[in-house]
Structure formats: C-alpha cells, structure tokens
Amino acid sequence: MKRKILVMMFLSLAVVLLALSGCSSTKTDSANTEEKSTTVTDAAGREITFPENISKIAITCQGGTTHEVAIFGGADKIVAEPSMEQFPQLLKMYPQLKNATNAGSFDDINVEQLMGTQPDIALVGITSAKGNALIEGVGIPTYTMLIGSAGVDNLKQEFLNVGHMLNDDKKAEALVKHWNDTLGDLDKIVSKIPENERKTVYYTGKVITKASSGQWGRSWIEGSGGIFAVPADVTGDISVEQVMEWNPDVIVTQGGNGTADLLGDARIQDMNAIKNKEVYECPIGAFWWDRPSPEATLGFLWLAKTLYPEYTKDIDLEKETKDFFKEFYEYDLSDQEYNSFFFNKSI
Incomplete structure (x- = not known):
C-alpha cells in the first residue's frame, strides 16, 4: 500500500514538473519569437513587425530608399527595384543593383514579377496607396517610406527604423x-x-x-x-x-x-x-x-x-x-x- 502511495506521489510530482517545464518552454519560445522580430512605425503610421534577419528586399519607390538600404549594408539584399540608371555614382559604388528586377514603381507595379523575386518585405512609397495595396494583397509585407514627403525630424527617425531593420543600429x-x-x-x-x-x-x-x-x-x-x-x-x-x-x-x-x-x-x-x-x-x-x-x-x-x-x-x-x-x-x-x-x- 505504501509502495502504491509512493508511486502515485511520484507520478503526481512528475506531472507537476512536466507542466512547469511546459510553461517554461512556452515562455522561452515566446521570448525567442519576440527576440526574432521587431515592431516599428512606418510613414503611414502603421506598426510594422519584421523578422530579425531579412534576406530579400523589394523597393517600389525612388525617394532615396535604395540609398538608405545600401548605407545600412543591404545592397546585396535588394532583389527588385526601379532602375537606378539616373544615378551613375550609386551604380558605380554598388554595381550589384544593376541585377535587381525592375517590377515597376509606385502605383505602376507588375505584381507577378515582384512575387517572382520572393522578397521578405517591400519598401513602398507613401504616395502609392493603390500599388501598395496590390503588393499586400499577394501576401508581401510592406513598410511605407517617406520619400518626398519627409521632414528633417521624421527622416532621421526613418534612418533609425531602416537601420534597425537591417541590423545596423550603430550606423x-x-x-x-x-x-x-x-x-x-x-x-x-x-x-x-x-x-x-x-x-x-x-x-x-x-x-x-x-x-x-x-x-x-x-x-x-x-x-x-x-x-x-x-x-x-x-x-x-x-x-x-x-x-x-x-x-x-x-x-x-x-x-x-x-x-x-x-x-x-x-x-x-x-x-x-x-x-x-x-x-x-x-x-x-x-x-x-x-x-x-x-x-x-x-x-x-x-x-x-x-x-x-x-x-x-x-x-x-x-x-x-x-x-x-x-x-x-x-x-x-x-x-x-x-x-x-x-x-x-x-x-
């Protein structure tokens, strides 16, 4: 009888420990999830959560966005963007940009072509609500950039956001x-x-x-x-x-x-x-x-x-x-x- 009681006590203790272990695992997974994503507010006032490591970026606007991404070490990540031929100095410094797919810009977007580049996120302009909605409609997350509507202060905040997105807060x-x-x-x-x-x-x-x-x-x-x-x-x-x-x-x-x-x-x-x-x-x-x-x-x-x-x-x-x-x-x-x-x- 005593042996049976001891076994039951042991089993109860094991269940409790397993439950506690499960709770601990859930918290750890939750913490890991939080560590692997970050939320920032974009130019449209939306809270955008992006993964810790972005490997492919699409750009559908031209207002200095490519330059921000390049400065923060992301030139190799750009898989789609409008032509940068009008900025020869940029292409001289980052010749890999010539290989990016041109899937259009602003509201004039070839969504199928953009999808073919499989971007993790698309950086879009604040003036192109129609084109941005098309991109979001096919499941590509977007982050809205200020482009020409920027002021000095909110542009500086955008630098911090994009730098954080690309894991280069220091720069x-x-x-x-x-x-x-x-x-x-x-x-x-x-x-x-x-x-x-x-x-x-x-x-x-x-x-x-x-x-x-x-x-x-x-x-x-x-x-x-x-x-x-x-x-x-x-x-x-x-x-x-x-x-x-x-x-x-x-x-x-x-x-x-x-x-x-x-x-x-x-x-x-x-x-x-x-x-x-x-x-x-x-x-x-x-x-x-x-x-x-x-x-x-x-x-x-x-x-x-x-x-x-x-x-x-x-x-x-x-x-x-x-x-x-x-x-x-x-x-x-x-x-x-x-x-x-x-x-x-x-x-």
Missing part, C-alpha cells in the same frame, strides 16, 4: 548624429546673416509654374538660410503672375532639369533671379541633393554656400562630401567624381 545612429551636427553647425553660421541680406528662393522644376510648396523644400531652403518664396497657403501649380509678384532673388531647380528653359522664358525676364542670372541646378551625388536621402545634408551645405558665399567661406564642401562618402558609403570619392556632381558650379 543609423551615426547617420543621425551626422545630420544633427551638420545642420546644427550650419544653423550657427546662417543665423548670423542679417535679415536684410536674406535671399528669397524659388524652388521649381523645369518650368517656372512647377514649384515645390511642400514641407521638404521649405525645410531645405530655410535650413540653408534662405527665405522660401512660396507662401505657406499656396499649393499646386503656380501662375507666372504669382511668381513675378513674389520676384525671388534666386531660382533653384532639381538636378537634371537644367536652367536653359527658365533663363530663356520671355515671360519672366524682368524677375530679379533671371536678370541677375541667379538660377542654379542642384547637384546630383549618389542621389539628388535637393531631395530627402541620407546625403541630403550636402545639399543644405551647397545651397548655403551658393546663397551666401561670404558667410560660408569656412565650409569645405568637397571635404564634407568626401568624408560623408567615406564614412557612410564606405567609398573613396575621387576629385573627378566629386566635380561631376555639379552642373553650374557656383562655389
């Missing part, structure tokens, strides 16, 4: 520090410029009516010491009459748009910027310097030097550019490559 933090230091130092310089010497800047495309009125253009120009020519309540296409009324001191165009059409536009020949030939085409490095991307700080420096050469003599743009490329792209930029970034060198 992401270094990039944010670079932004803080560079723009902080620049602000100390431009804050000394008297108000009566500040120049109004009109930031446009190839024709005078296609001006930027968004957050980024304003942040870029004001951060470089200029006065944004377009009033805050103006959006969309702008009439020639409005531009003539604002009469900006300087016109800046995106790299690749040229300046000839503006300088030759008979309707605006009495504008200060045209009369004084203060029309400049923004440089293109690995990306456009006037658009949100990791190297956009160089665009701030370029514009400040273009607007206020006397106040910015101590800024060595060539050194700043080469230092950036060395630290973040891990590339030694040559003198010839640096000079190729500029269309009408004003500094």
Whole structure:
C-alpha cells in the first residue's frame, strides 16, 4: 500500500514538473519569437513587425530608399527595384543593383514579377496607396517610406527604423548624429546673416509654374538660410503672375532639369533671379541633393554656400562630401567624381 502511495506521489510530482517545464518552454519560445522580430512605425503610421534577419528586399519607390538600404549594408539584399540608371555614382559604388528586377514603381507595379523575386518585405512609397495595396494583397509585407514627403525630424527617425531593420543600429545612429551636427553647425553660421541680406528662393522644376510648396523644400531652403518664396497657403501649380509678384532673388531647380528653359522664358525676364542670372541646378551625388536621402545634408551645405558665399567661406564642401562618402558609403570619392556632381558650379 505504501509502495502504491509512493508511486502515485511520484507520478503526481512528475506531472507537476512536466507542466512547469511546459510553461517554461512556452515562455522561452515566446521570448525567442519576440527576440526574432521587431515592431516599428512606418510613414503611414502603421506598426510594422519584421523578422530579425531579412534576406530579400523589394523597393517600389525612388525617394532615396535604395540609398538608405545600401548605407545600412543591404545592397546585396535588394532583389527588385526601379532602375537606378539616373544615378551613375550609386551604380558605380554598388554595381550589384544593376541585377535587381525592375517590377515597376509606385502605383505602376507588375505584381507577378515582384512575387517572382520572393522578397521578405517591400519598401513602398507613401504616395502609392493603390500599388501598395496590390503588393499586400499577394501576401508581401510592406513598410511605407517617406520619400518626398519627409521632414528633417521624421527622416532621421526613418534612418533609425531602416537601420534597425537591417541590423545596423550603430550606423543609423551615426547617420543621425551626422545630420544633427551638420545642420546644427550650419544653423550657427546662417543665423548670423542679417535679415536684410536674406535671399528669397524659388524652388521649381523645369518650368517656372512647377514649384515645390511642400514641407521638404521649405525645410531645405530655410535650413540653408534662405527665405522660401512660396507662401505657406499656396499649393499646386503656380501662375507666372504669382511668381513675378513674389520676384525671388534666386531660382533653384532639381538636378537634371537644367536652367536653359527658365533663363530663356520671355515671360519672366524682368524677375530679379533671371536678370541677375541667379538660377542654379542642384547637384546630383549618389542621389539628388535637393531631395530627402541620407546625403541630403550636402545639399543644405551647397545651397548655403551658393546663397551666401561670404558667410560660408569656412565650409569645405568637397571635404564634407568626401568624408560623408567615406564614412557612410564606405567609398573613396575621387576629385573627378566629386566635380561631376555639379552642373553650374557656383562655389
């Protein structure tokens, strides 16, 4: 009888230990699951959970996204993206990008082709809800990027998110520090410029009516010491009459748009910027310097030097550019490559 009781006690104890072991195993598995995934908030305000190790990335937007992924060590992971042929310096540094499948961009997506690359995640633009929904509809997780809608602060947060996604928090933090230091130092310089010497800047495309009125253009120009020519309540296409009324001191165009059409536009020949030939085409490095991307700080420096050469003599743009490329792209930029970034060198 005693033996039977002892056996029953032993069996009961074993059941209890097994149950405890099961609970412990469940917690461990849960902890491991948590360790192997991370949740961040994307540009659309969604909480996105992604796996610890992402091996294949699809990109369907062009706003500096490829550059972020490349800087954080993910160039080899890009299996699909729009053509980067318009950025020869980027392709020179990362020739493997030429092998990525071009499955379209934004709302113009070939979903079947994209699926064929079997990405773990797709980085998509905030402006392409239709295309993004198609991608999600076939089971590919998406993370929404800011692209042209970025502001300085939320762009820095995006760097941290993408760096974390690619297991390179250290470099992401270094990039944010670079932004803080560079723009902080620049602000100390431009804050000394008297108000009566500040120049109004009109930031446009190839024709005078296609001006930027968004957050980024304003942040870029004001951060470089200029006065944004377009009033805050103006959006969309702008009439020639409005531009003539604002009469900006300087016109800046995106790299690749040229300046000839503006300088030759008979309707605006009495504008200060045209009369004084203060029309400049923004440089293109690995990306456009006037658009949100990791190297956009160089665009701030370029514009400040273009607007206020006397106040910015101590800024060595060539050194700043080469230092950036060395630290973040891990590339030694040559003198010839640096000079190729500029269309009408004003500094």
